[in-house]
Amino acid sequence: xxxxxxxxxxxxxxxxxxxxxxxxxxxxxxxxxxxxxxxxxxxxxxxxxxxxxxxxxxxxxxxxxxxxxxxxxxxxxxxxxxxxxxxxxxxxxxxxxxxxxxx
Amino acid sequence: xxxxxxxxxxxxxxxxxxxxxxxxxxxxxxxxxxxxxxxxxxxxxxxxxxxxxxxxxxxxxxxxxxxxxxxxxxxxxxxxxxxxxxxxxxxxxxxxxxxxxxxxxxxxxxxxxxxxxxxxxxxxxxxxxxxxxxxxxxxxxxxxxxxxxxxxxxxxxxxxxxxxxxx
Amino acid sequence: xxxxxxxxxxxxxxxxxxxxxxxxxxxxxxxxxxxxxxxxxxxxxxxxxxxxxxxxxxxxxxxxxxxxxxxxxxxxxxxxxxxxxxxxxxxxxxxxxxxxxxxxxxxxxxxxxxxxxxxxxxxxxxxxxxxxxxxxxxxxxxxxxxxxxxxxxxxxxxxxxxxxxxxxxxxxxxxxxxxxxxxxxxxxxxxxxxxxxxxxxxxxxxxxxxxxxxxxxxxxxxxxxxxxxxxxxxxxxxxxxxxxxxxxxxxxxxxxxxxxxxxxxxxxxxxxxxxxxxxxxxxxxxxxxxxxxxxxxxxxxxxxxxxxxxxxxxxxxxxxxxxxxxxxxxxxxxxxxxxxxxxxxxxxxxxxxxxxxxxxxxxxxxxxxxxxxxxxxxxxxxxxxxxxxxxxxxxxx
Numbered sequence: 001x002x003x004x005x006x007x008x009x010x011x012x013x014x015x016x017x018x019x020x021x022x023x024x025x026x027x028x029x030x031x032x033x034x035x036x037x038x039x040x041x042x043x044x045x046x047x048x049x050x051x052x053x054x055x056x057x058x059x060x061x062x063x064x065x066x067x068x069x070x071x072x073x074x075x076x077x078x079x080x081x082x083x084x085x086x087x088x089x090x091x092x093x094x095x096x097x098x099x100x101x102x103x
Numbered sequence: 104x105x106x107x108x109x110x111x112x113x114x115x116x117x118x119x120x121x122x123x124x125x126x127x128x129x130x131x132x133x134x135x136x137x138x139x140x141x142x143x144x145x146x147x148x149x150x151x152x153x154x155x156x157x158x159x160x161x162x163x164x165x166x167x168x169x170x171x172x173x174x175x176x177x178x179x180x181x182x183x184x185x186x187x188x189x190x191x192x193x194x195x196x197x198x199x200x201x202x203x204x205x206x207x208x209x210x211x212x213x214x215x216x217x218x219x220x221x222x223x224x225x226x227x228x229x230x231x232x233x234x235x236x237x238x239x240x241x242x243x244x245x246x247x248x249x250x251x252x253x254x255x256x257x258x259x260x261x262x263x264x265x266x267x268x269x270x
Numbered sequence: 271x272x273x274x275x276x277x278x279x280x281x282x283x284x285x286x287x288x289x290x291x292x293x294x295x296x297x298x299x300x301x302x303x304x305x306x307x308x309x310x311x312x313x314x315x316x317x318x319x320x321x322x323x324x325x326x327x328x329x330x331x332x333x334x335x336x337x338x339x340x341x342x343x344x345x346x347x348x349x350x351x352x353x354x355x356x357x358x359x360x361x362x363x364x365x366x367x368x369x370x371x372x373x374x375x376x377x378x379x380x381x382x383x384x385x386x387x388x389x390x391x392x393x394x395x396x397x398x399x400x401x402x403x404x405x406x407x408x409x410x411x412x413x414x415x416x417x418x419x420x421x422x423x424x425x426x427x428x429x430x431x432x433x434x435x436x437x438x439x440x441x442x443x444x445x446x447x448x449x450x451x452x453x454x455x456x457x458x459x460x461x462x463x464x465x466x467x468x469x470x471x472x473x474x475x476x477x478x479x480x481x482x483x484x485x486x487x488x489x490x491x492x493x494x495x496x497x498x499x500x501x502x503x504x505x506x507x508x509x510x511x512x513x514x515x516x517x518x519x520x521x522x523x524x525x526x527x528x529x530x531x532x533x534x535x536x537x538x539x540x541x542x543x544x545x546x547x548x549x550x551x552x553x554x555x556x557x558x559x560x561x562x563x564x565x566x567x568x569x570x571x572x573x574x575x576x577x578x579x580x581x582x583x584x585x586x587x588x589x590x591x592x593x594x595x596x597x598x599x600x601x602x603x604x605x606x607x608x609x610x611x612x613x614x615x616x617x618x619x620x621x622x623x624x625x626x627x628x629x630x631x632x633x634x635x636x637x638x639x640x641x642x643x644x645x646x647x648x649x650x651x652x653x654x655x656x657x658x659x660x661x662x663x664x665x666x667x
Binding site for chain 1: 104105106107109113116117120121123124129132133136139140143146147149150151152154155158159162163166167170171174175177178197201204205208209212213216218219220221222223226227229230234235238239243246250253254256257258260261264265
């Protein structure tokens with residue numbers, strides 16, 4: 001009784017997670033939550049990379065995933081430092097209130 | 104067994120991802136995101152990506168998200184205020200439209216992906232640390248070195264940003 | 271389903287042994303610390319306080335489980351659960367002995383031989399921070415929050431030198447599976463010096479071992495790095511608001527982490543279950559000799575008693591030790607018991623070092639702790655790794 005999971009299920013899961021990430025990115029107003037939504041999107045993309053890697057029987061997808069992780073780590077370090085600086089200067093995390101560069 | 108594990112962890116992932124988006128307190132969102140990452144790590148294992156699964160836990164859940172939680176605790180940020188001034192249309196149409204969008208997307212993916220033998224655990228064993236390492240240090244050596252420079256730049260940037268002001 | 275039953279059996283044995291060790295490690299710690307400080311230590315409950323752990327467990331179970339009204343309930347309950355679960359999980363990949371045959375079934379003396387075993391342990395230990403951080407945050411108490419913040423910063427900082435220290439022996443062994451790692455450390459140079467990674471020839475990993483142990487002290491929040499629970503600054507740190515079994519969970523998690531760190535050091539650097547010198551030179555008689563020697567001393571003192579009751583207790587204990595010495599000589603049990611003896615004695619020695627350091631060193635100040643991690647430990651681990659890599663590359667050419 002081998003019950004294989006269709007590849008498309010993995011891709012659909014990836015799409016759902018990516019969509020939720022986009023929703024969080026658009027609707028949330030706390031900078032940190034917005035940032036976490038970006039991480040969620042990156043994770044969703046990673047899942048499809050690994051799924052494709054499985055389908056093609058190649059390890060290359062894993063390498064891309066690895067690079068995405070490294071980039072996410074770098075992004076988190078710099079992004080959180082920026083958030084800390086913003087909070088130090090303005091005492092707020094509302095993304096709508098950090099809009100001095102608008103117009 | 105495969106299908107059971109997939110459905111279990113996929114639903115955990117989706118549940119936690121929804122939680123990331125709907126929770127108002129950032130620390131709850133952060134921990135839900137850790138849940139998503141843990142569930143994805145199991146799915147990676149099912150796909151034969153052992154090294155990536157471990158890296159997912161060590162790097163994402165163990166380093167990046169700890170950093171997030173750390174910053175949230177440091178700033179002691181409270182929950183988000185209820186969305187005043189948001190259009191009512193978003194509130195009532197958002198979820199149904201999102202569901203329809205996902206449904207359409209699933210339909211298209213289902214149609215366009217060729218029906219192969221599917222994913223069953225243990226069929227693909229190219230994801231061991233040895234395989235990943237070999238590929239990383241031969242074919243992908245240049246990108247690897249480039250990312251190491253990127254990380255160095257990120258460290259410098261973070262240090263410069265977080266440094267105390269010098270009067 | 272044979273595999274399933276076997277796994278269940280092994281899990282039961284390992285869990286039982288682990289919980290027993292956890293309970294008695296705390297008794298050993300109190301006794302050793304007491305003797306270092308020239309006190310008696312626990313001595314009321316049972317002979318030499320041997321039933322103290324049982325008394326402690328009963329006390330902690332029957333205490334009132336207080337939940338302060340101002341805490342974040344869900345995370346407050348979740349944190350100790352997370353801490354203890356993660357702490358007990360990592361024992362699953364530790365190998366206690368080689369492949370053996372019981373009742374016609376060949377099996378490894380290990381719950382799961384992952385080929386990413388080392389990464390698994392690293393992952394579990396890095397996720398373990400959440401238990402402490404959440405406890406600190408959800409308690410809604412300034413001391414707890416400060417303790418949680420300190421501990422997360424400390425654990426992130428010390429994870430780096432620890433990972434670098436782990437990588438160096440992996441370069442020598444060329445595998446990530448803990449079982450294989452130990453098997454590669456079998457044999458000896460010149461017939462006597464064991465091929466453990468501390469002595470491994472192209473580049474002995476002494477520096478790595480020391481860095482690993484120091485980082486281990488910090489990861490388990492032990493003195494001299496127990497800043498997260500420094501009682502004269504922070505009351506009790508992250509577990510200030512916890513009582514009863516929830517407090518006990520944190521306590522057990524700390525000890526379980528200690529056991530994991532010590533077993534990891536044993537497996538990575540001290541050759542796991544490999545004996546101190548080859549079995550051809552009679553190393554497999556060491557446990558019997560040790561126990562028999564202890565029995566002889568006991569019986570001698572029983573015949574020349576210092577106190578009246580020693581006349582009965584010491585010879586009785588001596589006979590028990592003689593029996594244990596005999597058990598190590600039984601042929602059907604030997605392939606199973608001797609490796610476990612070596613593994614347990616190495617891990618036990620490292621645990622003793624942990625306790626010994628606690629009785630000896632004072633606590634660091636917080637800035638000293640961070641400077642030590644980033645300014646000293648990290649560069650040392652990095653240099654050691656580079657040197658190892660260079661030597662390995664030159665030798666394997």
